[in-house]
Amino acid sequence: MNGFFDLPSDLQHSYLGLVGLHLREALIPVLAGLIVSLPVAQLCVRFRWIYPPVLGITTVLYAIPSLAFFVVLIDYFGQSETTVMIPLALYSLVVLVPAIVDGVRSVPPETLAAAEAMGLGAVRRYFQVQLPIAVPAIIAGLRVATVSSISLVSVGMLIGNQGALGNMLYDAQTYHRPALAVNSVLTIAVLGILADAVLVLVRILLTPWMPRKGATR
Amino acid sequence: MIRIDSVTKRYPDGTVAVDRLSLEIPDRAITVLVGPSGCGKTTTLRMINRMVEPSEGSILLDGTDIRQQPVNTLRRSMGYVIQNAGLFQHRTILDNIATVPRLLGTPKKEARARAAELMERVGLDSALAKRYPYQLSGGQQQRVGVARALAADPPVLLMDEPFSAVDPVVRKGLQDELLRIQDELGKTIVFVTHDIDEAIKLGTMVAVLRTGGRLAQFAPPADLLSAPADAFVEDFLGADRGIRRLSFFPSADLELQTAPIVGVDADADKLAARADAPYLLVTDLDGRPLGWGEPDRLTAGSVEREHLLDFGRPFVPGDDSLRTALDGAVLSPTGWAVAVDGDGRAVGVVSQQVIGEAIRAAHRRVARNTEVNAAR
Ligand SMILES: Nc1ncnc2c1ncn2[C@@H]1O[C@H](COP(=O)(O)OP(=O)(O)OP(=O)(O)O)[C@@H](O)[C@H]1O
Ligand SMILES: [Mg+2]
Numbered sequence: 001m002n003g004f005f006d007l008p009s010d011l012q013h014s015y016l017g018l019v020g021l022h023l024r025e026a027l028i029p030v031l032a033g034l035i036v037s038l039p040v041a042q043l044c045v046r047f048r049w050i051y052p053p054v055l056g057i058t059t060v061l062y063a064i065p066s067l068a069f070f071v072v073l074i075d076y077f078g079q080s081e082t083t084v085m086i087p088l089a090l091y092s093l094v095v096l097v098p099a100i101v102d103g104v105r106s107v108p109p110e111t112l113a114a115a116e117a118m119g120l121g122a123v124r125r126y127f128q129v130q131l132p133i134a135v136p137a138i139i140a141g142l143r144v145a146t147v148s149s150i151s152l153v154s155v156g157m158l159i160g161n162q163g164a165l166g167n168m169l170y171d172a173q174t175y176h177r178p179a180l181a182v183n184s185v186l187t188i189a190v191l192g193i194l195a196d197a198v199l200v201l202v203r204i205l206l207t208p209w210m211p212r213k214g215a216t217r
Numbered sequence: 218m219i220r221i222d223s224v225t226k227r228y229p230d231g232t233v234a235v236d237r238l239s240l241e242i243p244d245r246a247i248t249v250l251v252g253p254s255g256c257g258k259t260t261t262l263r264m265i266n267r268m269v270e271p272s273e274g275s276i277l278l279d280g281t282d283i284r285q286q287p288v289n290t291l292r293r294s295m296g297y298v299i300q301n302a303g304l305f306q307h308r309t310i311l312d313n314i315a316t317v318p319r320l321l322g323t324p325k326k327e328a329r330a331r332a333a334e335l336m337e338r339v340g341l342d343s344a345l346a347k348r349y350p351y352q353l354s355g356g357q358q359q360r361v362g363v364a365r366a367l368a369a370d371p372p373v374l375l376m377d378e379p380f381s382a383v384d385p386v387v388r389k390g391l392q393d394e395l396l397r398i399q400d401e402l403g404k405t406i407v408f409v410t411h412d413i414d415e416a417i418k419l420g421t422m423v424a425v426l427r428t429g430g431r432l433a434q435f436a437p438p439a440d441l442l443s444a445p446a447d448a449f450v451e452d453f454l455g456a457d458r459g460i461r462r463l464s465f466f467p468s469a470d471l472e473l474q475t476a477p478i479v480g481v482d483a484d485a486d487k488l489a490a491r492a493d494a495p496y497l498l499v500t501d502l503d504g505r506p507l508g509w510g511e512p513d514r515l516t517a518g519s520v521e522r523e524h525l526l527d528f529g530r531p532f533v534p535g536d537d538s539l540r541t542a543l544d545g546a547v548l549s550p551t552g553w554a555v556a557v558d559g560d561g562r563a564v565g566v567v568s569q570q571v572i573g574e575a576i577r578a579a580h581r582r583v584a585r586n587t588e589v590n591a592a593r
Contacts, residue, residue, distance in 0.1 A: 114303030117266055117375070118317050118365075119292035132307045209307045209349040 004179055008171050012161065019187065022164035026150040027195075029085045033092030033145060034138075040093075041100035042126065054097060062094040066155045074159065084156035084163070091152065092145040099141025103134025136210060139203040146199065147192045154188065165191075218244050219265060219373070219405065224274035226260050226430070234260040235430035237274070242422075245403040249420035251410055253453070257430030258409040262375050265407060266295045278373075293317055295373040296366025296404075300382050302358040304350040310336070310361055311346040317369040328368075335364040338401075340394055356387035363395070367402070374406045381410065392418060413454055417442070417461065425450050439465035443583055463540035466579040468532055471542060471572065473556050473565025481507060485517035496551045499525055504562035506531065509551045531555040534564070539579065543572050 005015040013021060044051035069087035077083045107130050115129045154166025161167055165184050172181035219242040226235040235257040242248045250258045263269040265276060267288050276283050283291055296317075304313050314332035319325065336343055339360040350358055359379060366374055380388045392415065399406065410416055416423045417438040425433040425441070427449055434446040442462035445451040451458070477494045479487060481501055491497055496509045508525025529549035532541040534556050545554035546569045554572065556565045 108301075108303070108306075110299050110301050110303035111305060113268070114297065114299060114362075115305075116268055117292055117295075117297035117299075119289035119320060120316075121289055124320075129305060129307075133305075135307075207307070209309075209351070211351045 002177065002179075004183060007168065007180070008175055008177075010161075011167055011171060015183075018165050018168070019191070022150070022153055022166075022188070022191065023195075025081055025084055025153045025156065025162075025164050026088070026191075027146065029088035030092050030142065030145050030149050032085075032089040033096050034142065036089070037093055037096035037100055041097050041104065044097070044101050045104050051101060058094040058097055061090045066152070067158060070159050079159045079162060081156075081162060083159060084153065088149050088152055092149060095145045095148075096138075096141045099137050099144075100134060103137025103141075104130045106137060107133045135206050136203060139199055139206075143196050143199045146195050150192045150195060151188055154184075218242060218279060219407070220277040220280075221261070221265075222275050222277060224261075224264060224271045224276060226257070226264060226269060227272040233430060235264070235271075238426075238430065238432055239274075240424055240432070240435060242405065242407060244405050246421035247399060247406040247408055247419050248422045248424065249408045249410060249416040250424050250426060251413055251416040251420075251453075252426035252433075253428055254411060256426040256428045258411070258426060259377055260430070261426075262377050262407060262409050265373075265375060266292050266297065268292075293321060293369060294371050295375055296369075296371045298359075298362045298366045298374070298376040298379040300378045301355075302350075302362035302379075304358055304361055304365070306350050309347050309349060310341075310353070313350070313361055314364045314368050316365060317371075321369055332364070332368060335367055336361075338367070338398065339364045354387075355383045356391065359383060359391055360394070363391075363398075367398075367404075372405055374404045376406060376408045378409055378411070380415070381412065388415075395419065414461075417464070425453060439583075444587070460540065460543075463543060463576065464538045466539040466576065467535065468537050468539050468542045468556075468575075469535040470578075471534060471539075471556070471567050471575050473534065473567055475565050477553075477566055478563055479515075480504075481522075483515075483517065488512055488515055488517055496526075496553065498528065498553075498555060498563060498566055500563050506555050506557065506563045509549070509553075526550045528555050531557040531561075531563075533557060533559060539572065539576060542567065543569070543576070546572055 007013070007015055007018070011018065040054060044054055064087075066087045069090075070083055073083040073086055077086075111129065111133070112125065115125045120128060154163045154169065157163030157166040157170045163170070165187050168180045168184035172178055172184070221238055221240040221242070224235060224238050225233065227233050238257075238261060240248075250261055252258055260269055264271050265283070267283060305316070308316075311329050311332045314335055315323075315325075315328035318328040318331060323331070333343060333346060336346060341357060341360050341364065345353065345357065350361070353361065359382075362379065366376075380391045383391065396419065408419055420438050422435065423438050423441055424435045427433045433453075434441060434450045436444075439462065441450065442454060442458045442465070445454055445458075454461075476491060477496065478498045478500060479491065481499055488497075492512045494512060497512050497515065499507045499510050499515070501507055506528045507522055508528050510525050514524065527550065530541075530545045532545050532554060536559075542554050542556075546552060546567070549555070552569050553566045555563055556567060558564050
């Protein structure tokens with residue numbers, strides 16, 4: 001009899017190994033998405049007219065099925081983690097870009113005017129005023145992007161063993177072990193909830209300046 | 218001195234916000250730009266620190282064109298205060314105030330020490346230093362805004378309707394505080410407001426702008442009130458400019474009477490000697506006014522305070538203006554104003570008639586001076 005956490009050898013990982021792999025495949029794309037989104041969003045704030053087309057592009061990217069990406073990417077990266085992570089990174093843009101744009105735009109105009117009047121140049125204004133004030137909005141976007149990325153990693157099983165915890169679903173069918181499927185789904189859910197909680201904590205630590213709920217003045 | 222030389226601002230959409238404006242803004246004084254909404258006050262102010270570039274004309278600071286120096290250097294030498302303060306919500310009060318010194322390279326510790334000093338100067342409790350802006354009231358935030366503008370000790374202060382978003386009581390406090398700070402520091406302040414009373418209270422010089430960004434009049438507030446340049450300025454000054462003008466006439470020369478003042482312990486002889494006065498001002502043993510009483514209804518030796526009439530608002534001759542004196546006389550049920558010294562002791566009383574005389578005399582004096590100046 002196999003224990004709940006004993007995995008078939010074709011998964012090539014222990015349970016914890018799969019958890020680590022899953023997190024890596026889910027989080028690196030979000031991080032990459034963030035790094036791309038920051039300058040893109042800043043361009044959208046600076047030049048208003050490029051925001052609608054940029055939004056359109058991110059939406060179209062999000063609408064492309066991952067399988068279609070895999071077909072193209074396998075030619076370049078083979079059946080690798082990279083092939084799984086590239087579409088995930090592109091998907092994250094659809095939440096991150098608007099989140100950052102909204103965050104940066106939420107800076108009150110008089111705050112920006114004051115910053116300009118005090119002699120903060122455009123670069124300082126961005127890093128010392130706009131970005132810090134956008135942190136709550138950015139983290140709100142990161143929470144959605146992270147949780148969806150964690151659940152999306154499973155599709156990697158379509159290209160053979162690159163779906164981390166998702167691969168257990170495939171094995172559950174192959175070996176008639178439904179417990180593997182239950183385990184996979186539960187673990188992915190728990191990872192999502194934990195990642196979300198960590199981001200909330202980061203937000204609280206980074207923004208001591210936010211009015212706390214219930215506390216006025 | 219800041220010299221605005223025939224400056225025009227045309228925005229890209231064609232709006233002419235400021236039209237051939239010339240102003241000489243005196244050093245170490247408060248110059249107020251006042252006018253109806255949209256008349257170009259903010260635009261003018263922002264051209265001084267180059268947040269807006271003029272379309273034509275130039276602005277000189279101590280004789281040099283402001284475009285001669287790097288824009289951020291220029292801005293760091295000019296404090297800027299705006300409506301709603303525009304504080305950095307993500308920084309503590311102390312760090313907000315320390316912003317410009319930090320930009321100028323002052324070490325953190327020193328900048329914070331200076332910020333703490335400034336908090337005191339603008340009347341903020343040092344307990345607020347570690348708080349964030351959302352934890353402060355609007356009036357407190359505005360004080361932080363002023364402290365932040367003063368932090369690097371800039372010679373010039375630009376203020377754009379800094380006090381218009383707070384209630385009248387807080388606003389009066391902030392105005393008085395600004396005048397006090399200005400007495401101590403002597404900055405060159407350009408102050409924008411649409412409130413003519415604020416302009417008259419704060420301004421050493423007042424520039425009235427009309428819609429379309431043209432200068433209607435540039436004069437000290439007393440001159441504005443006594444000789445508005447045209448119907449627009451007169452209208453903008455409001456209906457009671459005659460009364461408001463009295464604020465600029467001193468009450469020091471008023472002829473005070475001391476005969477109608479009696480102590481609460483006055484005996485029968487004393488009261489009898491003053492029986493011809495319609496009312497007597499009764500004071501306590503320290504000489505502070507208690508109220509008015511009719512001579513024949515006062516009891517010698519001890520007066521019943523509850524029978525006395527309220528004496529209105531007293532004025533301090535020399536400190537207060539004729540406006541305050543007249544106000545005191547109008548408010549007093551007897552028609553007489555009570556003059557007190559700095560400690561609140563009655564030094565005399567004065568009737569509406571005498572105040573009226575003084576007003577006419579003051580007007581004559583101003584008219585004579587104007588003629589003399591015109592003759593020169
Ligand atoms: N960036 C801009 N582009 C086009 N027009 C502008 C711009 N900024 C101001 N204006 C116009 O220029 C005129 C003067 O504006 P300004 O803000 O200087 O007025 P103001 O006297 O400060 O008014 P308020 O008392 O309402 O603050 C107005 O008609 C305004 O609509
Ligand atoms: Mg304005």
